[in-house]
Amino acid sequence: MCGIAGFMTAGRPIAAPAELADRLASALAHRGPDGDGRWLSPTADVLLVHRRLAIIDPSPAGAQPMSTADGRHQIVFNGEIYNYLALRRDLEQRGERFLTGSDTEVLLRLVAGEGPAALSRVRGMFAFACWDREERALLMARDRFGIKPLYAAATPTGVAFASEIHALLASALVDNRPSPAGVVAFLRWGSVPPTLTWQRDVETIPPGGWRRFFQDGRQSGGTFADTRDAYLSDRRRPQTAGAFREMVGAAVRDSVQAHLVADVPVGVFLSGGIDSSALVSAATSIGAANLQTFTVGFDTPASEAAAAQAVASRFGTNHHALIVSGEDVRRDLPLILARLDSPTIDGINSFYVARAVAASGIKAVLSGMGGDELFGGYPSFTRVPLAAAARRTIGPLWPAVAPLAGLLLPQRLSARWRHFAAADGGLVESYRVQRGFLMPEELDALIGPALKDDAGRDEANERIDAVERERLEPNGDEQPSASIARLESRLYLESQLLRDIDAMSMAHGLEVRVPFVDHEILGAVWPELGFHPSLLKHKHLLHATLARPLPDEIVQRPKQGFILPFEKWLAGDLAPVVQDGMRALSSRGWIRPETPDAVWRAWKSGAAHWTRPWGLGVLGLMVSAS
Secondary structure, rough: OOOEEEEEEEOOOOHHHHHHHHHHHHHHHHHOOOOOOOOOOOOOEEEEEEOOOOOOOOHHHOOOOOOOOOOOEEEEEEEEOOOOHHHHHHHHHHOOOOOOOHHHHHHHHHHHHOOOHHHHHHEEEEEEEEEEEEOOOEEEEEEEOOOOOOOOEOOEEEEEEOOOOHHHHHHHHOOOEHHHHHHHHHHOOOOOOOOOOEEEEEEEOOOOOOEEEEEOOOEEEEEEOHHHHHOOHHHOOOOOOOHHHHHHHHHHHHHHHHHHHOOOOOEEEEOOOOOHHHHHHHHHHOOOOOOOEEEEEEOOOOOOHHHHHHHHHHHEEEEEEEEEEHHHHHHHHHHHHOOOOOOOOOOHHHHHHHHHHHHHHOOEEEEOOOOHHHHHOOOOOHHHHHHHHHHHHHHHHHHHHHHHHHOOOHHHHHHHHHHHHHOOOHHHHHHHHHOOOOOOHHHHHEEEEEHHHHHHHHHHHHHHHHHHHHHHHHHOOOHHHHHHHHHHHHHHHHHHHHHHHHHHHHHHEEEEEEOOHHHHHHHHHHHHHHHHHHHHHHHHHOOOOOOOOOHHHHHOOOOOOOOOOOHHOOOOOOHHHHHHHHHHHOOOOOOOHHHHHHHHHHHHOOOOOHHHHHHHHHHHHHHOOO
16 A cells, blocks of 8 residues: 556656655655655656555565566556465466565566456556556556546646645646536535546546556557446356355455455454454454454444444454544544545544554554445445335326325425436436435535536536446346445445545555455355345345354444434534535635525524535535645
């Protein structure tokens, strides 16, 4: 886990390359406290920068940028390759000889010899840039889920890239104005889906994708792995429920074991829910000793600290708990926002638990993130198919029935119901009602003059619509539950959760590993789970396959999510900060002048969810800082 950055010109020397390297390295220092590496091509037209967090082969031999023996290829890489030993053995059988024990050298040799197609054989999380001296081209790629970030920007003089948008802005190579498409995408979803970002002229390399930038201005790109394929019904090899559970149990243990590969100790984020508790169970069942677990608690009945302690006691971990207050969040919010690469309505909890882990000296930690998407833990798995089925059942009576049903709902859900009632009944729009931030009518009522320009907004909407089609449309026939799993994974998980956890953990130089976000376990679970609906209930497929069972109170307790009590804090410590953020958004014309007060009143009266003022406030604070 590291921070990477660089710049390639169109063939002319980089102006003041040492100063540029300093700016990029300084902006990424928090991501890699263990080393600072730079490489400048002999003609001074390519610069690669690396900040190192040493996890595998922490010796100087594993430092980056790293070169092939002939000097043709230079790589900077962020992430971990969990099957690097198997890939190394395969390459050695073909005659390759290695100089280090690092996964970086394995990735370098693989890409140099076989190109981006070889990435389909890689198990891990990664983002890298590799310079090819003979092709005069820079290859960039990300893992198939986008666990590791990688941003690229075409500039008037070349192409820049970095692990964080902040580094690109610090380089002074890119425009620091917000992107209309990115802002509108956030208002639609509460996150900015790839390849969009909220910064003008900056894009993210797509998950499972690669891009090659040539010095003569040409570009090429493609996809080495498409996670949509995992959900297709025609991939199914029918199994009995018993055989399926056995296979998935083995896959869970295998993934956890793979994600424990490291030359430093690895801990576990423990929220007290089924997913993180299952990781602790699986880790101890395969022999992980002296396991350290970490959780965030707070002084409300919703705190999961007690549940986490129960799991820690059952499995004998060395447990650490941190209590967070609204005053803590108010005090730390400037630092948190300074580390976010995109506005978000989530992510704050990860900042605190990551800080607690890093303070203990642990460099790498497992997270249960992705378990809900993989095993059907969200309400959307039930609500979306039921809503679609009810609409089909009512049939031609729907136009008459829908308005009456809407009268029975709380006011804060009325716009969502109207959108569902008026939409075509398709899965994507039903999912938008469940997961979206603002419905189209709410967005139209809220946007200000900065988004009112017809040509500009049309262009923004066209870009967002294209991204939504790529993110949300299937590759073929799926079971309904498989469709929900795909949507939750490709939008909510990849666009928000993974990006937030990376930003918040790397703010403290901590590597977070996500065993449930792994193509091997994904292929074991789907599409078969779609044909066993009973195994979706309460994530039975996950907890029933564990060799060491979870405590009954963990399995039976209602799902509540790992969310801090923002509703309480908005009424107290966070109120001035959030209101200032909304006013800043209004003063710059992104929302109407009356919107901040209207949204605040709506939240106070119960007509809007707490995420409405919080999300707009965060967006405003980030816009005002740009």
